[in-house]
Amino acid sequence: MTHDKTASETAEREGPDHFIRDIIRDDLASGRVQGVVTRFPPEPNGYLHIGHAKAICLNFGMAAEFGGRCNLRLDDTNPVKEEEEYIAAIQDDLRWLGFDWGGTAFHASDYFDQLYAWAEGLVEDGKAYVDDLSGDEIRALRGTLTEPGENSPHRDRSVEQNLDLFRRMKAGEFPNGAKTLRAKIDMASGNINLRDPVLYRVLHATHPRTGDAWCIYPTYDYAHGQSDAIEGVTHSICTLEFADHRPLYDWLINNLPVPAKPKQYEFARLNLTNTVLSKRKLMQLVQTGKVTGWDDPRMPTLRGMRRRGIPAAAVREFASRIGVARADSVVEYGFLEFCVREVLNRTAPRRMAVINPLKVVIENYPEGDGEMLDAINNPEDAGAGTRQVPFSREIYIERDDFMENPPKKFFRLGPGREVRLRYAYYITCTDVIKDGDGNLVELRCTYDPATRGGDSPDGRKVRGTLHWVSAPHAMSAEVRQFEHLFLAENPSAEEDLLAAVNPNSLSVLPDVKIEPALATDPVSTQVQFERLGYFCVDPDSTDGHPVFNEIVPLKDTWKKVQKKG
Ligand code: ATP
Ligand code: MG
Secondary structure (H helix, E strand, O other): OOOOOOHHHHOOOOOOOOHHHHHHHHHHHHOOOOOOEEEEOOOOOOOOEHHHHHHHHHHHHHHHHOOOEEEEEEOOOOOOOOOHHHHHHHHHHHHHHOOOOOOOOEEHHHHHHHHHHHHHHHHHOOOEEEEOOOHHHHHHOOOOOOOOOOOOOOOOOOHHHHHHHHHHHHHOOOOOOOOEEEEOOOOOOOOHHHOOOEEEEEOOOOEOOOEOOOOEEEOHHHHHHHHHHHHOOOEEEEEHHHHHHHHHHHHHHHHOOOOOOOEEEEEOOEEEOOOOOOHHHHHHHHHOOOOOOOOOOOOOEHHHHHHHOOOHHHHHHHHHHHOOOOOOEEEOHHHHHHHHHHHHHHHOOEEOEEOOEEEEEEOOOOOOOOEEEEEEOOOOOHHHOEEEEEEOOEEEEEHHHEOOOOOOOOOOEOOOOEEEEOOOOEEEEEEEEEOOOOOEEEEEEEEEHHHOOOOOOOOOOOOOEEOOEEOOOOEEEEEEEEOOOEOOOOHHHOOOOHHHEOOOOEEEEEEEEEOOHHHHOOOOOEEEEOOOEEEEEOOOOEOOEOEEEEEEEOOOHHHHHHHHO
């Protein structure tokens, strides 16, 4: 007999324990909540980035772990900056990341009628008023952390007057910025967010979903908690910058006839070295052409990472391992790469490609078609099987794998030295061919036919094993390699962000030699080029001209950093 397991029984607890999980556990145990409802509330004014992925994995992860649900709510309260393009992209990126919000995306704009009705209720209760002050004037009277604010001269309008003005705001009688609706709380509050915060502003703008139905729009502070309540959200998880807004969140929930009492919890946002995680800054990079688009493989957007070839599983793994804390911190970019390698090492088929080719002629190998050799697809996955790799008299090896005067510790090829060609034979370098200017053009070698498959029957050892590609069988490909978008660890601190972009963040290798099996691998499958790194086919590829993105090199700088530290 089996019984249907609840989602909380089947969901794996991912990664280290953290305070949000503790809170949810306690709330369930004490009966404060009967189930868990979270939400992910992006503002559709840009594409999602890896910082969002942290919030996504936390919100969807907690809901899954405790058998609850997580809503996707597009926080579309600012029609000026928002576009349908972003709404579609956000949903597509979430799906790619592996999350499901039950089919229907919610929008804050779905609640405009209800939010307005509640606002009228606040006016009727004498808890909100219409102000004529401009944004600047409101700021000027708001006071500081040490000084209390001053009441607006319009603060004491009668309920009737306020109701009339608020309705006329809605009816479109006033130009942008002429009036606001403000909560009447306390201009002397120690918390500036409680000094009569603005709830509605006049904005004559067409909204992507509600069109021209509205010319007043709610602020984030007003819309957010009430939307949570409408959706029955139990744990409204957001980033630390909203901690000071929590008293306002609670004030609104407690002063409105909302159907539920959600609570807000704050965690530290993700900061990552050598990049920026702000939609505004990422937008600048796109608009100034510093990158080719939101999906440029160098971008920390989910789009960019996906095009780069980073698997969604690696992003989830990263999000889980960095944990959730209350204190701000910065995560080393190398840790993301570490997570990518961990996933790809298990899953990526191995292939051979020579990114900086040097021709080798094996003089004692018979002329003709050559032969096929067995190569292992993935030593980490026996099920991945083997493939046939063509070998012939002329091959390419990596230029870096040869030195004319090698130092002692160089175990690769040099004049008179013997090395192993992976899955093939031992070869010995017999001659070095140069052009008239003394540049290296080609190597001449001999091979030992007894070493077929890569082992010597007489037990003769070689120190180096090289990857290679048969020259007549090789296909040509373009490879794009990437460095950090910014050399500065904290580019946001740079005076001129655009000037701080690493000019060498993209290098293009136009003529990389790849083994023919790569021609038939499905697009979007990540592969390991042996001894080099992980690569993925880019959508810029055309028939006969594949383009590969380097996802991450094999060398693990993270482990080195760890050892040093
Ligand atoms: P940006 O500064 O890039 O515009 P944002 O916070 O304004 O980011 P939203 O679309 O409002 O972007 O964010 C949706 C959710 O994602 C919010 O709950 C926000 O707290 C969370 N989030 C945004 N950036 C990060 C980050 N770097 N780390 C963790 N969570 C983040
Ligand atoms: Mg925001």
